[in-house]
Amino acid sequence: xxxxxTEIFTxxxxxxxxxxxxxxxxxxxxxxxxxxxxxxxxxGDLVDELELAQATVSQHLKELKRIGIIHGEINPPRVCYxxxxxxxxxxxxxxxxxxxxxxxxxxxxx
Amino acid sequence: xxxxxTEIFTxxxxxxxxxxxxxxxxxxxxxxxxxxxxxxxxxGDLVDELELAQATVSQHLKELKRIGIIHGEINPPRVCYxxxxxxxxxxxxxxxxxxxxxxxxxxxxx
DNA sequence: GTAGTCAATCGTAAAGATACGATAGAATTT
DNA sequence: AAATTCTATCGTATCTTTACGATTGACTAC
Numbered sequence: 022x023x024x025x026x027t028e029i030f031t032x033x034x035x036x037x038x039x040x041x042x043x044x045x046x047x048x049x050x051x052x053x054x055x056x057x058x059x060x061x062x063x064x065g066d067l068v069d070e071l072e073l074a075q076a077t078v079s080q081h082l083k084e085l086k087r088i089g090i091i092h093g094e095i096n097p098p099r100v101c102y103x104x105x106x107x108x109x110x111x112x113x114x115x116x117x118x119x120x121x122x123x124x125x126x127x128x129x130x131x
Numbered sequence: 132x133x134x135x136x137t138e139i140f141t142x143x144x145x146x147x148x149x150x151x152x153x154x155x156x157x158x159x160x161x162x163x164x165x166x167x168x169x170x171x172x173x174x175g176d177l178v179d180e181l182e183l184a185q186a187t188v189s190q191h192l193k194e195l196k197r198i199g200i201i202h203g204e205i206n207p208p209r210v211c212y213x214x215x216x217x218x219x220x221x222x223x224x225x226x227x228x229x230x231x232x233x234x235x236x237x238x239x240x241x
Numbered sequence: 242g243t244a245g246t247c248a249a250t251c252g253t254a255a256a257g258a259t260a261c262g263a264t265a266g267a268a269t270t271t
Numbered sequence: 272a273a274a275t276t277c278t279a280t281c282g283t284a285t286c287t288t289t290a291c292g293a294t295t296g297a298c299t300a301c
Contacts, residue, residue: 024256025289029182030157037160044151044229046259047140054144057233064278072139074261079279081259097268098277106235113230119154120223123167125216134286135259156289174248184291189249191289207298208247 037119040112043088048073048081056091056104063099147229150222153200158183158191166201166214173209 027035044050051071055061061070064082068075082102085091089108094101137145154160161181165171171180174192178185192212195201199218204211 025156025158026183027157030161034157034160034164038155038157041151041154041160044226045148045155046135047137047144047148048135048259050144050147050151050229051140054232065276068278073136073259075278076262076280077260083279084258095267095278098275100278104233104237106233106237109230109233110235116154116226116230119160120219120226122164123214123216123219125220127214127216158289175246178248183289185248186250186292187290193249194288205248205297208245210248 037115039088040090040108040115043085043090043112046081048077049085052078052081052085053090053104056102062102064102065099067102147225149198150200150218150225153195153198153222156191158187159195162188162191162195163200163214166212172212174212175209177212 030038043053048071052067055067055070061067064075064078067082068078071078073081082091082093086093090105090112091102092105094103140148153163158181162177165177165180171177174185174188177192178188181188183191192201192203196203200215200222201212202215204213
C-alpha cells in the first residue's frame, strides 16, 4: 500500500501527526527557525541560507503552508513568509498537553 | 534524489526532526497514547486496539525504538513496551524550547 | 519432543517524500 | 515593450514509508 489509513484514527491523532510533520524534516526545522529569528523571511533569502535548491525550498514552504504553520504574503516581486501565530500556539498546546500526559515518575510496565 | 541531505543541517535540527518523526504518523501517536494510558503495552494488545496488521504495528514499534522514545522488554512469550522516560523528557524540553522561541506578540514581517 | 503462542523479520507492492533542473507566471524596472 | 527579478510549478529520478501476507525464531505448555 504505502498509504496511511487515516480513517481508522481520530481527528486529534491525525492532526497531531500533521503538526509533527512540520518539524519532521531538518530543512523545515531550519526554515521555521530562520523565520523566527528573522534572519530571513523572503524565499530567496532562505535559499541563500540553506544549501538547497530554490525548487526544494519552495516545496518545503508549500508543505508548511498546507499544515498552516506559516503564511506567505506576496510583496512583489518577493514573497514574505512568516509564522502563523494561531497555528503555532495550537502546536504549543497540542504538544504541550500530549507530552504532559506522561508523568516521568510512572514506572515501566512489568 | 529522494534522500535527505542530513549533512547540511545541525545536529540539533536533525535530532528535532527525528523526535518529531515519532509523532508524525497517527499510528505512532496512537501507540504512544496507548502506552501512556496503559490500555496496552504488549504488542498483541496494540494490534487488537489498532486496526492494523501485526507486521505493521511491529514496524512502527521498531521505528519508535530506533528514535529511542520507547523501549521493549522481553517477557516471554510476550514483549512489553513502555515509554523511555529519558527520551520523553528530552522531547518535552526540545519541543518546549523550540515552540517557546516564537512569541505570539511578534508581528509578521511586512 | 510436539504443539501452540507471540513477535520480529522477509519479501513485496504501492504511494509518498526529497531533491533538482527547467520552465512558466507575475510584477517591477528600464 | 523588453529585460529583469523572484517564486511557483512541472517533470523526473531516486529513496523512503506504509502496509500486509508469509515465514522464522523463541519460548511456553502439554
